[in-house]
Amino acid sequence: MPFVRLLQVNIGSTPDVVAVRQRARQIAGLLNFGVQDQVRIATAVSEVARCAYGRLAGGRATFAINVQQRPAQLRVMINAEGAERPQVALVEGEQPTATLDGALLTAQRLMDDCTVLSATAQELRVEMNKSLPPARETLDLAQIGARLAATPVQSTYAEIEQQNRELAQALAELRERQDDLLELTRELEDTNRGVVALYAEIEEKAERLRKADEMKSRFLSNTSHELRTPLSSIRALTKLLLDRMDGPLTDEQERQVAFIASAAGDLSELVNDLLDLAKIEAGKVEVTMAPIRVGEMFSALKGMLRPLTRNAPVELVFVEPPPTVLVSDEGKVTQILRNFISNALKFTEQGQVVVRLLDEGEHRVTFAVTDSGIGISPENQQLIFEEFSQIEHPLQRRAKGTGLGLPLCRKLATLLGGTVDVSSAEGAGSTFYLRLPAASP
Secondary structure, three states, X not given: OOEEEEEEEEOOOHHHHHHHHHHHHXXXXXXXXOHHHHHHHHHHHHHXXXXXXXXXXXXXXXXXXXXXXXXXXXXXXXXXXXXXXXXOOOOOOOOOOOOHHHHHHHHHHHOOEEEEEEEOOOXXXXXXXXXXXXOOOOOOHHHHHHHHHHOOOOOHHHHHHHHHHHHHHHHHHHHHHHHHHHHHHHHHHHHXXXXXXXXXXXXXXXXXXHHHHHHHXXXXXXXXXXXXXXXXXXXXXXXXXXXXXXXXXXXXXXXXXXXXXXXXHHHHHHHHHHHHHHHHHOOXXXXXXXXXXXXXXXXXXXXXXXXXXXXXXXXXXXXOOOOOOEEEOHHHHHHHXXXXXXXXXHXXXXXXXXXXXXXXXXXXXXXXXXXXXXXXXXXXXXXXXXOOOOXXXXXXXXXXXXXXXXXXXXXXXHHOOOEEEEEEOOOOOEEXXXXXXXXXX
């Protein structure tokens, strides 16, 4: 059977309504409901029973267990039928019987569900359900029925005392929760004050960082301009000496002058990179968008970088690009690719450096520079895009760089609305990608 009936109580008089409440609490206790759930069930059942008594002349409350449901449920059926009763008060001075809507709203809040099966002038049928708590042991429903039969119904006075105790306990719990809420509110207010102070401190530090960044950019810009002139003079003078414009040089003199020229060239490259970074951070870099012929750009790059491959065991290969429409700043695209290619040539002892244009859809253009060099381990693939960061490697020490080229490439690509990234494995070469939108961003 899906239902096991525990008890049925008639609702034909005022004491019967009180008895229904008492029986509901007793049954809830025997079914291992907690004290608060016992009060909830008793209140819900008594409200609906009081409404049924106030509407119709005869009624009954049936308590049963739905054993098919998982978990099992306590089911309470309130049925009333017969002649319509005039609105009465259960106790002298009390308001007339609760309305059906009010009773149902109370039951829906306190039970798992409350359903009106019928509500007419001659019949009222309401079903309420509450899932049983997890049982520590198997419920003996026959024993529960026997205990109910042996338990007398208390007087109305005793029921009022019980309700008063429940109300006092509920008020005590409410006051305790209110105290907890007040304490929590004070803690939240303290936390909010701390958060406000923290935000103020963060804003102050952010402003300091912004000013420091401005000062750094101004310093880099001014320093770069100040260094350019003497570096240009040093490079010009070393070229004059190496070209024997002032007479012949001894082998040792030529070696020393060549060392000075190389150091001046490296320093000049560093100054140029610093100046470009300072301009980008200051927002003073202008981007000029125009159609780019990729084939012609590849030819110019090949001629520009040919001296780097002369007498070297590394071949620089430009793959003929497909017809592609690209609108971007050709100077900045060339600067990024030139940096990729020069790095690849530096760190490739033998093999090839291949430059190609990849087909990745009509809305994006991707350049790839692939080498067969030393490669980059996964943990260092983001490090190389940080300023002044370089990887420890014997070849790195021979081919010294500024550590600014790749960070500059990333910032230039961002200005163009694109990205740069790398795919590499240590000892297996690298591929650097420049991805740009096909049209102007």
